[in-house]
Amino acid sequence: MPARTPDGRTLTVEGSPQPFTMGWSYMVWARGDGGSLRFHTAAAGARELISRHLGEYGRFTVREVSWNGARLVSHEDPENGGTTMLWIGPHHEVYTFIPGVNVPFEAFMGHLAGFDIQDAPDGVVLAPRLGARVRLGNMLAVNTLDGVCSVQVNPVGDLPRPGGTGKRVRGGALWKLDERRADGRVLRSAIVVNETTTTTLIAREADDPRFAAVADSITCGLN
Amino acid sequence: MQNVINSLAVFAFLGVVVALFAISALLRTVRELQQAALAVPVPGASAVRRVTRFASGDERPTFVLVVTDQCPSCEQRAARLAAIAPGLPAGHLSMLSAGPDPLRWIEGAGHIQAVVDAELLGSVAVGATPSLVKYAPDGTEEWRRVVGSDQDLDRLLGADVPESSNAR
Structure with missing residues (x-):
């Protein structure tokens, strides 16, 4: 199932033994003359759902x-003195964090005005407008396989490639990394590198056979 | 044979010269267009926005809530405006919309002057709705603000705010 990334590319994920139950969330940096800003994109309403789940929605203005x-929505959090500004379209939302309270919507509109925002069922794209002098970079996509692992996809050039050759698997070259934490639990992660993507999987349970199966077969591509 | 090649070379040279003239003429046209475009005074930055319709007879300013259809927050702000006690804010209240649909949001609120005028809405040209615009008694725009919550509306109607970023 291909998905559109906010920088206008297509993300394809194949070979996962179990399906993704949720859509992809993305993070992307917008760089312009006035500095950098980090945009998040997700399904419409996701930010509100998460903050309700975390029990912090009640204290927001x-x-x-x-x-x-x-829709333009702002969640002002008195606890950390910051404001999350959301653009909510028919399918997806784009949000960013702006420090301070009583942040005028005009500030957020100014940031969004540099982009032509195209929202479609397969993803929202922030297309920089001609002459806006902004560009997108360091995009990353995240998702989870319920109970098994988290999945993070970066373009291949954005992360350093692990040393050595790795193990040949369906999705590229595979490296596994075990980290023993102070409480004795093992944190196991797998990195799959191919021509277009670096995929990082972090297991929920280190010796879950389903995690090994995912690492051996998942194939992520970005065009 | 040599004659043919020579004459072809001469024609080609002539063709290049003609093409150069054509290009220079084109470039001059572009330059003239550029200068003409730069010479046009830019409206906005220095121009003062004025809407005579919102000039008041007395010395009080006019607060105009600009709303659009299909805008749930506009409905909430309009209802809030309708619930405000007449005479509490230091000015006249008005609501500007493109169509008659939003009128039902302020039904029964006699202290709000409803203005249905799509053309005026376009010329006021707010960035987002609902927006509150304050007009001086002579119809000059003093400031405009996007109103995200009822508390903000109360605050804006009660107090003066500095010039907003999208007010030109």
């Missing part, structure tokens, strides 16, 4: 307006 057919 929530503001909402409408802008070019989309």
Whole structure:
């Protein structure tokens, strides 16, 4: 099932023995003359759902307006004196964190104005407008396989390649890393590198056979 | 044979010269267009926005809530505006919309002057809705603010705020 990434590429994930039950979330940096800003994208309503789940939604000051057919929402958190600004479209949302309270919506609109935001069922794309002098970089995609592991996909050039040759698997070259923590538990991660992606898997249970099966077969591609 | 090649060479040279003239003429046109475009005064930055419709007869300013259809927060802000006690804010209250649909949000609130005018809405040109715009008694725009919550609306109606970033 291909998915569109916020920088306009296509992410394909094949060979996973169990399906993803949720859509992909993305993080991408927008760099411009005025500095850098980190945008997150996810399914519409996801940020609110998560903060409700974490029990922090109740203390937020929530503001909402409408802008070019989309909703603009701000979650102002008095606890850390910061504001999460969300653009919520029909399928997905784009949000960023802005320090400070009473942040005017105009500030967020100014950041978004550099992009043509294209929201479709397979993903939301932030296309830099001509002359806006912004560019996107360091995109990463995250998802989870329920009860097995977390999955993080980076473009292959963005992360250093582990040393050595790795083990040949379906999705590229595989490295496994075990880290023993102070309480004696083992944190096991797997890194799969191929021509287009570096995929990092972090196991929930180190000796879960399903994790080994995922590491041996998952194939991620970015075009 | 040599004659043919010579004449072809001469023609080709002539062709290049003609092409150079054509290109220089084109470039001059572009330059003239650029200068003409730069010479046009940019509206906005220095121009003061003024809407005579929102000039008041007395010395009080006018607060205009700009709303659009299909905007749940506009409905909430309009209802809040309708619930405010008449005479509490230091000015006239008005609501500007493109169509008649939002009128039902402020039904029964006689202290709000409803203005349905798509053209005026376009010329006021707020970035997001609902927005509150304050007009001086002579119809000059003093400031505009996007209103995200009822508390913000109360605050904006009660106090003066500095010039907003999207007010030009």
